[in-house]
Amino acid sequence: MTVVDRLTTIAGEPIVMRGLSKSYVTTAGRNPVLDGIDIDIAPGELISLVGPSGCGKSTILKILAGLIPYDEGEVSLGGQPPREGRRDVGLMLQQAVLMPWRSVAGNIRLPFDLARLNGPEVEERVAQLVELVGLSHAVEHRPWELSGGMQQRVSLARALSLDPGVMLLDEPFSALDEFKREHLGLEFTRMHEALGRTTILVTHSIPEAVLMSDRIIALGANPGRVLADIRVDLPRPRVAAMIGTPAFMETSQKVRQALVGEDGLLA
Numbered sequence: 001m002t003v004v005d006r007l008t009t010i011a012g013e014p015i016v017m018r019g020l021s022k023s024y025v026t027t028a029g030r031n032p033v034l035d036g037i038d039i040d041i042a043p044g045e046l047i048s049l050v051g052p053s054g055c056g057k058s059t060i061l062k063i064l065a066g067l068i069p070y071d072e073g074e075v076s077l078g079g080q081p082p083r084e085g086r087r088d089v090g091l092m093l094q095q096a097v098l099m100p101w102r103s104v105a106g107n108i109r110l111p112f113d114l115a116r117l118n119g120p121e122v123e124e125r126v127a128q129l130v131e132l133v134g135l136s137h138a139v140e141h142r143p144w145e146l147s148g149g150m151q152q153r154v155s156l157a158r159a160l161s162l163d164p165g166v167m168l169l170d171e172p173f174s175a176l177d178e179f180k181r182e183h184l185g186l187e188f189t190r191m192h193e194a195l196g197r198t199t200i201l202v203t204h205s206i207p208e209a210v211l212m213s214d215r216i217i218a219l220g221a222n223p224g225r226v227l228a229d230i231r232v233d234l235p236r237p238r239v240a241a242m243i244g245t246p247a248f249m250e251t252s253q254k255v256r257q258a259l260v261g262e263d264g265l266l267a
């Protein structure tokens with residue numbers, strides 16, 4: 001099987017979190033951050049985590065990526081416990097971490113280099129990814145020559161490079177202007193619909209969550225817990241024309257309701 005075949009035939013993996021709890025130990029003592037999180041994600045589902053700053057969204061992704069330990073509960077991806085560096089898990093963190101000495105193409109090629117994959121198919125795949133994230137004009141640029149949004153796009157392309165069965169994306173479009181954000185969000189959704197990777201997206205944007213997701217998990221803070229699990233009943237493929245339709249607005253309203261405090265404002 002060639003690299004490209006593998007890239008287009010990989011299927012999503014289920015993700016299970018049961019009774020997941022996590023505290024950070026700080027100089028001020030033990031800080032409970034997640035308390036009894038139960039989330040089941042079916043193979044190929046795209047779910048969004050939304051909730052106030054500090055409710056533990058990034059912590060959930062880091063636990064799933066095997067970057068940090070957890071205290072209690074069960075966590076599995078494709079039936080296996082989290083482990084750092086798994087090639088079948090694509091992670092994009094909030095801050096793009098790029099190699100300063102590598103070009104845009106070189107940064108996107110990094111996972112292939114680490115996996116000792118090379119040749120014309122890899123070059124073709126890198127070129128496809130560069131084009132996908134709209135950086136064909138900057139392919140030889142170094143990270144410091146890029147805007148924050150462009151760096152984020154390199155980071156997204158790199159997370160997509162090995163076409164993993166599980167994608168963990170922490171606010172992947174936050175540094176983009178609204179036009180590019182909607183465009184790339186829909187592009188990503190289109191790829192998701194074609195390839196069916198299981199995806200967890202952390203976002204602060206309720207409209208973005210509604211447009212892209214099958215389900216939206218609303219989280220509360222102190223400690224982080226699931227407030228609501230809301231199904232998005234919009235057909236696929238998702239298209240821009242769905243934004244603002246009654247079904248879209250109704251779902252957005254449900255998410256908002258789950259997150260507002262007693263004063264009616266988002267926490």
Ligand SMILES: Nc1ncnc2c1ncn2[C@@H]1O[C@H](COP(=O)(O)OP(=O)(O)OP(=O)(O)O)[C@@H](O)[C@H]1O
Nearest residue numbers: 024025026031033052053054055056057058059060
């Ligand atoms: N390494 C750490 N050590 C101690 N406390 C931490 C650490 N990382 C995160 N925290 C704390 O854990 C809580 C959850 O952080 P986390 O980054 O998961 O939240 P978040 O929901 O992703 O927030 P945001 O929306 O602002 O990105 C916060 O109170 C944060 O201060």
